[in-house]
Amino acid sequence: ANVVEHTFNVGNLTVQRLCGQQVVTAVNGMLPGPTVKIHEGDKLIVHVHNHSPYNMTIHWHGIFQLQTGWADGPAYITQCPITPGNSYTYKFNVTGQEGTLWWHAHVSVLRATVHGALIILPRRGRSYPFPKPYKEIPIILGEYWDADIMEVERQALATGGGPNISDAYTINGQPGDLYPPCSSNYTYKLDVVKGNTYMLRIINAALNNQLFFKLAGHRFKVVSIDSSYTDPYDTDVIVVAPGQTTDALFTANQPIGDYYMAASAYSSAPGLQFANGTTTGIVRYKGATSAKPLMPIQPAANDTITAHRFYSNLTSLVTGPHWLPCPIDIDDQMFVTIGLGFAPCGGNNNCSNPVLGSQYRFAASMNNVSFQFPSRLSMLEAFHFGVNGIYTEDFPNRPPIVFDYTNTALSLNIPLVMTTKATRVKKVKYNATVEMVLQNTALLSIENHPMHLHGYDFYVLAQGFGNFNRTRDSKKFNLYNPQERNTIAVPVGGWAVIRFRANNPGVWFMHCHLDVHLPWGLATAFVVENGPTPETSLLPPPPDLPQC
């Protein structure tokens, strides 16, 4: 295997955006950070040096990390953070997957500015299962605060409310023409030649919003999501949740001119619109004389119908190079609720909450448990060395409390909305097949939660609205060509059913990829036992693994 090696220097970077200036944490002085490109079958080595004032870890979002859980990156799950002034080298093989993924900080809120594209090309000598595009371009959608984001998060957690809404969405780090005038000189531009086909590798790196993405005058053909090939899907709009990626082809087949690409929020919670403007980039045809670009018409921020149509119409390319059939027999069947809740403020007197007032702060939970991060040892070390007391293997410990989401009377029932703090994991035998029903609750409000599982791709069998009903809804399961993802946007006030085969030993985090929902507790982990052979077991930790 070829080895691809990178060095990431994490440190302060002063950036100009929205007519202002901010010091942000960034990799190699770039926002977004460097693109990492490898071929399937290669080994990736990344030396991370933390020159920033904050704790740091890097997560390789969507990479399986077969046997190399030590390189996965979530703080306190698979490693303790790299403290300021220290280093850690991530080493892993990339096999069995290709397409677009990304890397990001996995500690506090720093992934807002510490992120970049991770592109896995087909194995050397192989090609795409579609005609090779003329050019491939990462399109990283992000969010920008004209403020210190560490302070934004600190305030949200200390006060028990939600974080401030960002000041702009961004395309490849830039807000674009529709935000205040200073933005327009830096608007992201893509030059195209009429007649050629381009592949956009779209990544949603935003903290808090799903996004609708369009390109005026053009249609897309989606060919891959979360580094899994799809049946080609023709659409004029792409919907992408934080954590997800979408590879989409478009052909420059329109009259020579300038066209806006645009991203705006899909904000699913009824009555709570977190939307904040529209970010734009420009596709410029060769030979165009600069005129005003054509602007696409974005879906309304609450357009759940469009979002659901996109999300539920995708299917896997079963003739693709890494496709494996979906397991039919299930060893572990789980039913788990996800949603918001409250936790007591305790002695904190800055704490209060816009809904219940001064005694409670916002919390979030899976099955009414708010995940509590360990602090003295990573969970993966506890697993590997057999250390007790870091987590308990009793998730889910009791049937969840499920609500009919139309029953608003339940949503402010104090005893029901209180969550329990614990570090509960689900233990799974090596190679077991797991099915998980993710059911949104209607506590406080309903919202579409993008649930991400580390270490695996899972099959999405079905998704729908209301309460899951096995007799009725199992008839809708797609077992033939279900889409494969690492992040599923569970429909607002609804459910999704996923399956995976636990063939990767270690501790694998699962959580909502809306950023603040993680410290609020919308998470759990799978502890997957080692297999029968050394090749099916977790490797020992690298010598430079950071310690708490």
Ligand code: C2O
């Ligand atoms: Cu992209 Cu656990 O995260």
